[in-house]
Amino acid sequence: MNYRRVPPLAAALIMISQVHAEADPRPLAHDIFKQLIEINTTDSVGSTTLAAQAMADRLLAGGFPAADVVVLGPNARKGNMVARYRGRSGSKLRPILIIAHLDVVEARREDWSTDPFQFVEKDGYYYGRGTQDMKDNDAIIVTDFIRLKRAGYVPDRDIILALTADEEGGASNGVDWLLKNHRELIDAEYVLNPDAGGVTTSDGKPLAMEIEATEKLYADFQLSATNPGGHSSLPKPDNAIYHVANALALLERTPFPVELNNVTREYLAHMAQVETPQNAADIRSVLGATPDPAAVARLSTDARYNSTLRTTCVATMLEGGHARNALPQSATANVNCRILPGHSQEEIRLQLVQLFNDPQLQVRYRSDAGGLSEHASDRRAMAPPPLRADVMAALRDTVARQWPGIPIIPEMETGASDSVHTMLAGIPSYGVSGVAIDRDDQRMHGKDERVAIASYDGGLQFYYDFLIALTTKKP
């Protein structure tokens, strides 16, 4: 059946009735998930190309034209797959891009109860490396693409799926590579990234749906001082270790200013409703026009609130001197920063230089690969715009159907996912996942990683409904 000539709302209604007529999608979702888990995609010995090709083959078998499914990458082992689900022809709406990484963290057989690269079903769970992070959602989106295609669904705009390499590490990050080399393939109005956000449950009871709407930016800086040194029996006022130590003491005493954005404001407003009375009062003060410094100070003793309120920079490594009885010729420290959206790494480096105010002390940017440079990048993620009304409306509808009554909480990720690349490229990016994970069962990157079969099936239904809600025009 083809819905191209049916008005969009009618098409949506037909779609919803189709959900019941459709054959059970779970066997296909199971097979694709199993196939992905059993392809090793670690950086050390794995290949994302094999996984990308396998998913491309699934989509081709599911009815996608060959011209709309490509596997490409910088080398033979770090392939990415990009598939375009064509929307209504002549649509003026720009595409939605879904990014999802194929690579997984290393896993050693001897640490696990089962082979991490074998898909094991046991006691209502699927076990294997990547079952939570994030081959579950890779398989879910591929399956839902095939289901929608088979149902003849035509979205009101193109939906692009990019399954990518090297999110967890490695030198060939697929999202970054695609943006730099094939932006036209993945350019979009906004991004969905199922690697963040999701439903949290407690003993199986759903608590909240989190949507990740912005991320902090990661940066390492090396502080260093050098000195001719000398005999330690004749100390001089100029000492490399003291230069570095004084800078770190200043850093400890000088937090970055509080700065809220659309996302952290909404997050804090939600937390004020569920917090202890003291924390709730402090949050309301922080959200007010003139925050009470005492309230800011109290909230900042909580690591999670502190990282939500401001850019943070913290000493993480220290080295100095070469002999117990010699004046140090050099001292270095690593300072790790998590930068609020809207600010660049170089801006923060210059603020550190100004804070330390010590011409003897150098503050250099240290890249992920370990290289040092005098300046850091000027690129900055945009400060988050208000959450898109269309995305929030579709999310509310879908959540209300599947988990009625739970709140939807916008979040700023204080770590980082691949959304950092799309946000640096100026594309608003949202972390949305429908796989419910119990708060006591977070096993990403850990041993015996697993996902409840019911959660996986729930995530499958969630993205199916969510994509329809996002790409069907409301009357």
Ligand SMILES: [Zn+2]
């Ligand atoms: Zn991940």
